Amino acid sequence: MNATEPRAAAVEGMGGFRREFAAMHAATRRNPVVDRVRRHARLDALFALVHDNAERFVEAIAADFGHRSAHETRLLELFPSLEAIRHTRSHFAGWMKPQRKSPSLWFRPGRARIVSQPLGVVGIIVPWNYPLFLAISPMAAALAAGNRVMVKMSEFTPRTGELLAGLVTRYFPPEEVAVVLGDATVGADFARLPFDHLLFTGSTRVGHDIMRIAAENLTPVTLELGGKSPAIIGAGYPLHKAAERIVVGKLLNAGQTCIAPDYVLLPAGREQAFLDAARAVVARCWPEIATTPDYTAIVNERHYRRLQGYVDDARTRGARIEPLSNTGPDAAHRRLPPLALLDVNDDMRVMQDEIFGPLLPVLPYRDIDAAIAHVNAHPRPLALYYFGNDAGELDRVLEETVAGGVTVNDTILHIAQEELPFGGVGPSGMGQYHGIEGFRTFSKQKAVFYQSALNAMSLFNPPYGGLFERLTKFLIR
Numbered sequence: 001m002n003a004t005e006p007r008a009a010a011v012e013g014m015g016g017f018r019r020e021f022a023a024m025h026a027a028t029r030r031n032p033v034v035d036r037v038r039r040h041a042r043l044d045a046l047f048a049l050v051h052d053n054a055e056r057f058v059e060a061i062a063a064d065f066g067h068r069s070a071h072e073t074r075l076l077e078l079f080p081s082l083e084a085i086r087h088t089r090s091h092f093a094g095w096m097k098p099q100r101k102s103p104s105l106w107f108r109p110g111r112a113r114i115v116s117q118p119l120g121v122v123g124i125i126v127p128w129n130y131p132l133f134l135a136i137s138p139m140a141a142a143l144a145a146g147n148r149v150m151v152k153m154s155e156f157t158p159r160t161g162e163l164l165a166g167l168v169t170r171y172f173p174p175e176e177v178a179v180v181l182g183d184a185t186v187g188a189d190f191a192r193l194p195f196d197h198l199l200f201t202g203s204t205r206v207g208h209d210i211m212r213i214a215a216e217n218l219t220p221v222t223l224e225l226g227g228k229s230p231a232i233i234g235a236g237y238p239l240h241k242a243a244e245r246i247v248v249g250k251l252l253n254a255g256q257t258c259i260a261p262d263y264v265l266l267p268a269g270r271e272q273a274f275l276d277a278a279r280a281v282v283a284r285c286w287p288e289i290a291t292t293p294d295y296t297a298i299v300n301e302r303h304y305r306r307l308q309g310y311v312d313d314a315r316t317r318g319a320r321i322e323p324l325s326n327t328g329p330d331a332a333h334r335r336l337p338p339l340a341l342l343d344v345n346d347d348m349r350v351m352q353d354e355i356f357g358p359l360l361p362v363l364p365y366r367d368i369d370a371a372i373a374h375v376n377a378h379p380r381p382l383a384l385y386y387f388g389n390d391a392g393e394l395d396r397v398l399e400e401t402v403a404g405g406v407t408v409n410d411t412i413l414h415i416a417q418e419e420l421p422f423g424g425v426g427p428s429g430m431g432q433y434h435g436i437e438g439f440r441t442f443s444k445q446k447a448v449f450y451q452s453a454l455n456a457m458s459l460f461n462p463p464y465g466g467l468f469e470r471l472t473k474f475l476i477r
Contacts, residue, residue, distance in 0.1 A: 017150065017178070017180045017189075017190065017193070018193065020150065020174070020178045020180075021121060021150060021193045021195075023174070023175055024121045024148040024150065024175055024176075024178070025120065025121050025194075027148065027175045028118065028120040028121060028147075028148060028196075029120075032117070032118065034118055034146035034147075036092075036093050036096060038146075039092060039096075039143060039144055039145075039146055040089065040092075040093075042143040042172070042176065042177075043085055043088060043089045043092075043140060043143055043144060044089070045171045045172055046085055046136065046139060046140060046143060046171070047082065047085045047086070047089070048171060049167050049168070049170075049171045050078065050081050050082055050085070050132070050136055051082060053163070053167055054074070054078050056163055057073070057077065057078065057132050057160065057163065058070050058073045058074065058078070060157075060159040060160045060162075060163045061073050061077065061131065061132065061157065061159075061160050063159045064128070064131070064156070064157040064158065064159050064160050064299070065157075065296060065297050065299050066297040066298075066299075066300075066333060066334055067293075067296060067297040067333065067335075068253070068296045068297070069253075069293060069294050069295065069296050070293065071293075071294060072252060072253060072294075072296060073132075076130065076133065076252060076253065077130055077131075077132040077133045078132070080133050080137065080415075080416060081132055081133050081136035081137060083416075083418065084133075084136065084137040084140045084141075084418060084434070085136070085140045087418040087435060088140045088141060088144045088418075088435070088438075088439070089140075089144075091435070091436065092144035092145075092439060095116065095144070095436050095439045095440075096116060098113045098114065098115045098116075098448075099113055099114040100112075100113050101113055101114060103449065106475070107449070107455075108452075109452045109454065109455075110449060110450055110451050110452045110455065111449070111450040111452075112447070112448065112449050112450070113448050113450075114445050114446065114447060114448070115445075115446045115448055116145070116439070116440075116443040116444070116445060116446070117146070117443060117444045117446055118145055118146030118147045118442075118443065118444075119145070119147055119196035119197050119442055119443065119444055120147060120148070120195075120196035121147065121148050121149070121150065121195055121196050122138075122142040122147045122148070122149050122150070122195060122196060122197045122198070122199070122442055123149075123150050123151075123152070123190065123191070123193060123195040123197070123198040123199070123219075124138050124139060124142070124149060124150070124151045124152070124198075124199050125152045125187060125190065125191065125198070125199070125200040125201065125202065125210065126151060126152065126153050126154055126201065127154055127201045127202045127258075128154035128156035128157045128299055129253060129256045129257060129258065129299070129356070130253070130257075131153060131154060131157040131160040131161070131164075132160065132164070134201050134224075135151050135153065135164060137433070137434070137438075138199050138433055138438065138442075139151065139177070140438070141433050141434075141438025141439055141441065141442055142197075142438075142442045143177075144438075144439055144442075145438075145439050145442040145443040146443075147196070147197075147442055148175065148176050148177065149176070149177050149178075150177075150178045150179075150180060150190075150193075150195075151164070151168075151177070151178070151179050151180065152179075152180045152181075152182075152186070152187055152190045153165070153179060153180070153181055155181070155182060155183045155184070155186075156299055156300060157299075158181070161179065161181045162181065164179055165179035165181060188209070188213060191210050191213040191214055191219075192213055192216060192217070193217075194217040194219060195214075195217075195219050196219075196220075197219070197220050197221075197222070197441070197442055198210070198214050198219050198220070198221045198222070199221070199222040199223075199224070199431075199433070199441075200221065200222070200223050200224070201224040201225075201258070202224075202225065202226075203225065203226060203354070204225045204226060204227065204354070204427050204428070207223045207225045207429070210223065211223065221430070221431070222423070222429075222430065222431030222432070222433060222441055223424070223429045223430050223431065224258070224382075224422075224423065224424060224429045224431075225258075225382065225424050225427065225428050225429040226258045226354040226356070226382055226424075226428060227262075227354055227379055227380070227381045227382050227424070227427055227428040228262040228263060228351075228354060228355075228378065228379070228381055229259055229260065229261055229262045229381040229382055229383040229384060229385070229403070230261070230262065230263055230264075230265055230374075230375050230381060230384055230385070231246050231249075231261040231263070231264045231265070231384075231385040231386075231387070231411065232265045232266075232368075232371050232375075232384070232385065232386045232387065232388075232397060233246075233264065233265065233266040233267070233270075233274075233387045233388070234368070234386065234387055234388025234389070234390055234393055234394075235267045235368075235388075235390075236388065236389060236390060237387045237388045237389060237409075239266075239270060239273050239274055239277050240277045240280070241387070241409075242266075242274075242277075242387040243274055243277035243278045243280075243281055244277070244281050245387070245409070245410045245411050246261050246264060246278075246360075246385070246387075246411060247278050247281040247282060247285075247324070247338070247360075248281065248285065248411070249261055249385075249410070249411030249412045250338070250358065250360055250411075251282075251285075251286070251295070251338055251358055252412065253296050254295065254296040254297065254298060254336065254357065254358050255338075255355065255356060255357040255358040255359070256296070256298070256299060256303075256356050256357065257356075257412070258354075258356075258382060259382055259383040259404075259405070259411075259412060259415055260355075260356075260411075260412075261360070261383075261385055261411050262354060262355055262361075262381070263344075263351070263360065263361040263362070263363060264360060264361070264362045264363065265363050265364075265365050265371045265374060265375075266362065266363075266364060266365070267364065267365065268364035268365060268366055269364070270364070271342060271362055271364055274362060275322055275324070275340055275362070278324050278338075278340060278360075279324050279325075282324045282325050282337075282338055283325070283326075286325070288327070289325050289327040289335060289337045290327045290330055290335060295335065297333060297334040297335055298334040298335075298336055298357060299334075300334070301334065303356070303357070304331065304334045304336065306357075307336055307355075307356075307357040307358075307359060308329075308336075309349070310348075310349050310350040310353070310355065310357075310359060311339060311341075311350075311359065313348055313349045313350065314341050314344060314348045314349070314350045317345070317347060317348050318343055318345075319341050319342065319343050319344050319348060319350075320341070320342040320343045321339055321340075321341060322339065322340040322341070322342060323337065323338075323339055323340075324337070324338040324339060324340055324360075325337040325338060336357060336358055337358065338358040338359070338360065339358065339359050339360070340360050340361075340362050341359060341360065341361045341362065342361075342362050344361045344362075344363065368393055368396065368397070371397075372396065372397060372400050372401060375401045376400070376401060379426060379427040379428070380402050380403060380404075380424075380425045380426040380427065380428055381403045381404065381428055382403070382404040382405070382424045382428035382429060383403060383404060383405050383406070383407070383411075383412075383414070383415075384397075384401060384403035384405075384406050385406070385407055385408075385410070385411050386398075386406065386408050386409075387408075387409055388409075394408065402425055402426075403425065403428075404422070404423055404424040404425050404428050404429060405420070405421075405422060405423075415434075417434075418434055418435040419435050419436075420434065420435070421433070421434055421435070421437035422434040422437075423437075459471060
């Protein structure tokens with residue numbers, strides 16, 4: 001812990017966080033070099049902040065959701081946050097080293113290398129669904145790259161935001177890390193700051209707004225958005241295995257996960273078998289959804305009504321609604337049991353928007369060509385899941401579709417691989433982070449060429465004559 005004077009738990013108001021940003025910005029220009037020891041100390045402080053206050057975060061997140069499974073918070077927020085810091089702390093010294101590059105033949109014996117430098121001040125806008133992990137993971141990358149960080153927490157998770165803000169004042173000096181709290185208006189003002197890089201995680205709709213606002217300062221952005229991530233079940237794959245992994249992946253955090261399987265594509269005629277298998281998974285994993293501590297509530301009334309609206313709209317337009325649990329919805333506690341939706345089409349809102357809840361459309365396909373065509377006819381997803389043992393079919397799915405990331409024969413797990421980049425494509429996002437990719441995203445990869453004392457560049461000086469003509473003719477032969 002750094003021995004710093006306590007300050008306000010969070011920076012609030014446009015004037016407040018403008019001053020905070022100005023102080024950070026000035027510090028980066030006064031002290032642009034952040035050595036390995038200082039970066040390591042910042043990562044140590046971040047690790048201690050999370051590790052030493054783990055149960056406080058569990059309680060704060062549960063309070064923000066009304067009920068969030070403590071087990072899921074430990075598995076899906078605390079573990080990956082700490083693992084991201086551990087991985088970064090173990091590798092960033094190597095990432096910092098200049099990379100030697102071979103100069104072009106004609107410029108030898110000159111030397112070339114890439115030098116990684118801190119960008120300056122990085123802004124991170126955090127969503128409500130995983131308010132700890134989606135703050136800490138990019139913070140680890142930004143701090144490892146030598147930056148100072150300002151974090152805007154979601155107004156939908158105020159207790160978590162207040163807790164993180166207060167802890168930051170204990171573990172970091174004010175010119176290194178700051179937390180901003182407030183509503184969407186504050187978020188827009190935050191995005192208007194001339195950050196050296198801005199990372200936003202949230203909906204595609206808000207991502208459009210963030211990109212427009214950041215463009216006022218030509219702030220480079222990384223957008224981690226969402227979309228409709230398909231799960232494709234191959235014809236020969238055991239349906240009960242696919243159903244287990246899809247249902248568990250879908251119902252983590254009650255479906256409030258950006259890479260949750262959004263809908264299922266399965267061979268025509270297997271719909272009822274899938275429903276039976278899915279119901280068996282729900283009965284085994286969440287036998288009493290109304291009372292089990294392992295099933296998370298919908299985060300607030302607005303999102304609960306949104307999900308109910310999807311069901312009502314789909315039913316009105318001819319969808320068949322199939323409960324996957326014997327428990328009915330509990331509006332008072334915002335517990336929404338999982339529902340499968342069959343006979344859906346693109347006119348329904350549930351097939352237009354990212355669902356972000358425990359609703360699972362099931363679509364039959366004729367053959368793998370039709371499944372691939374369906375995916376490619378829609379915006380490119382943040383994640384894609386394929387279940388199958390046919391290597392040729394898997395290769396086709398991987399080669400003929402474009403998605404931010406893929407897990408084969410399971411769901412969600414690609415996000416947990418620190419050696420893999422995480423990011424969307426098109427409407428599901430731009431840019432990437434995690435591991436070395438996060439370090440690179442939050443660094444300036446500076447190209448440096450060292451001219452040799454022995455070189456022939458004077459042969460290309462004016463006035464241009466016959467020798468110059470012969471040399472250039474040879475070069476562009």
